[in-house]
Amino acid sequence: VQLVESGGASVQAGESLRLSCRASGFSLDDNYAIGWFRQAPGKEREGVSSFTTGDGRKYYADSVKGRATISIDDAENTVFLQMNNLKPEDTAMYYCAVLFGTHIAIGKRTALDAGQYNYWGQGTQVTVSR
Numbered sequence: 001v002q003l004v005e006s007g008g009a010s011v012q013a014g015e016s017l018r019l020s021c022r023a024s025g026f027s028l029d030d031n032y033a034i035g036w037f038r039q040a041p042g043k044e045r046e047g048v049s050s051f052t053t054g055d056g057r058k059y060y061a062d063s064v065k066g067r068a069t070i071s072i073d074d075a076e077n078t079v080f081l082q083m084n085n086l087k088p089e090d091t092a093m094y095y096c097a098v099l100f101g102t103h104i105a106i107g108k109r110t111a112l113d114a115g116q117y118n119y120w121g122q123g124t125q126v127t128v129s130r
Contacts, residue, residue: 001025001119003096008124011086019081019124021096027077031102035059036070036081037114038092038126047112048094049081054102059111063089086128093123 007019019036026032035050049070050059058070069082079096097117110116 001098003098003119003121005094005096005121005124008094008126010127010129013087013128013130015086015128016082016084017086017126019083019094019096019126021079021081021121023077023079023098026098026100030100033099033101033103033106033111033117034072034079035097035099035112035114035117036079036094037097037112037117038090038094039123040092043092045095045114047114050111051079052103052106052111054104057105057111059108061112083126086126088128088130090126091128093125095123096121 002024004022031053033052036048037045038048039045048061048064049068051070067084071080097120099117
């Protein structure tokens with residue numbers, strides 16, 4: 001299993017970015033939860049958004065709700081995180097991660113819990129300046 005993130009950049013506050021996570025070694029047709037997480041220097045890794053194929057639910061952290069959209073391109077085996085109206089507090093390394101298995105109604109707390117996820121990418125840096 002390999003996850004490769006891209007799309008991170010240095011931007012101004014208010015701008016948008018689309019992060020990509022290309023998956024290999026498994027199919028996005030399988031049963032899994034896939035999530036985006038971030039970690040700023042000196043802070044714990046936190047969940048940003050996740051998607052569970054078992055029930056098609058999408059979860060968002062309160063800090064990004066209304067500004068972030070998670071989506072999947074099955075043909076490209078890629079998961080995207082569209083982030084709009086970026087804020088300086090969004091500055092972090094962003095990671096995607098996968099938790100295999102069928103997950104139905106697992107709830108936001110579990111879906112965004114980094115400790116639940118098995119496989120991780122190397123991350124892509126997002127820096128937002130004022």
